[in-house]
Amino acid sequence: LYKHQFSVNLPFQRYCQTIGRSPDSIESWREIPAVPTSAFKLPKFPLVGVYPATKRFLTSGTTTEIRGTHHFPNTSLYEHSLIETWKKQNFPTLTHLYLTPSPVELPESSLSHMFGTLGSNLPDPFLLKNDRFHLQPLFNQIRTEAPLFLMGTALALLHLMKTLGPLPLPPGSQILETGGYKGTHRQLSKADFYSQLTEFFAVPDHAIHNEYGMTELSTQAYATGSGGAHCFPAWCRHQILDPESGYELPPGEIGYLQIHDLANVHSVAAIRTQDFAIGHEDGSFTLIGRDPGALPRGCSRSIDHSLSS
Numbered sequence: 001l002y003k004h005q006f007s008v009n010l011p012f013q014r015y016c017q018t019i020g021r022s023p024d025s026i027e028s029w030r031e032i033p034a035v036p037t038s039a040f041k042l043p044k045f046p047l048v049g050v051y052p053a054t055k056r057f058l059t060s061g062t063t064t065e066i067r068g069t070h071h072f073p074n075t076s077l078y079e080h081s082l083i084e085t086w087k088k089q090n091f092p093t094l095t096h097l098y099l100t101p102s103p104v105e106l107p108e109s110s111l112s113h114m115f116g117t118l119g120s121n122l123p124d125p126f127l128l129k130n131d132r133f134h135l136q137p138l139f140n141q142i143r144t145e146a147p148l149f150l151m152g153t154a155l156a157l158l159h160l161m162k163t164l165g166p167l168p169l170p171p172g173s174q175i176l177e178t179g180g181y182k183g184t185h186r187q188l189s190k191a192d193f194y195s196q197l198t199e200f201f202a203v204p205d206h207a208i209h210n211e212y213g214m215t216e217l218s219t220q221a222y223a224t225g226s227g228g229a230h231c232f233p234a235w236c237r238h239q240i241l242d243p244e245s246g247y248e249l250p251p252g253e254i255g256y257l258q259i260h261d262l263a264n265v266h267s268v269a270a271i272r273t274q275d276f277a278i279g280h281e282d283g284s285f286t287l288i289g290r291d292p293g294a295l296p297r298g299c300s301r302s303i304d305h306s307l308s309s
Helices: 002-008 010-018 037-041 076-088 110-118 136-143 154-163 190-201 299-308
Strands: 055-058 069-072 095-099 148-153 174-178 208-212 221-224 236-241 254-261 270-279 285-290
Touching: 002 010, 037 069, 037 270, 076 110, 095 110, 095 136, 095 154, 136 148, 148 154, 154 174, 154 190, 174 190, 190 208, 236 270, 254 285
Parallel strands: 095 148, 148 174, 174 208
Antiparallel strands: 055 069, 208 221, 236 254, 254 270, 270 285
């Protein structure tokens, strides 16, 4: 895949040549050059191949910000990776409700597309419309007393808890949160956030999950509980790098998370993030948080801006 992307993605090829790492000069996937997420803000980069782009996802941001763009000739591989990763989590089969706009309202949001792909047995499972909560489907499902799976950004869940009083979900319900809340005015540890979710929704810590993903990737990592570590599926690997030297760190040390996503066939597989993480011997990793010096980003921030306006 690296040889292919090197040969057809000329900006990526020039970058690799500049740092002296062509496909013939490396011996391991660990040596494949990664591009920073900011590379996706460059015009016409990093779509590769001869097929025209028919779909794109944009990173969050205001109208005055340059937003990253991930182009796809189609979303079949993206959706296959998404669904297979979801299946590997062995989550219970429950009714899905989403604290996000629908993919019709936000067609360039990777998170809305993800939730639209996962689907629901409800005709309208999306609870955010025109920057406002529309919670009647959630209330209706609670009245059935059947367990449900509520998913949304961390900031949308915080807004919901601020808007309503305690809202116990039926026993057996699950929550999935994503996006984080760093880069906003909120200062809240993950343990405190999960404690609030448990108290507000009457859902135990072991039934609360986190999805780690980004517009620039095609694969997600999941963790369960306030202390759970994240795992990618087999086709997506990671490294922890020293922020200053760029060298890979051994398990147990904090560094930047670098991701090699084989589902990123039509862009660049190796992505360097500004998220701090600790790697573990078993191949999992614990997210520490975003580099305080990095610009805020993420679907959670975008929805926070909408709900706060």
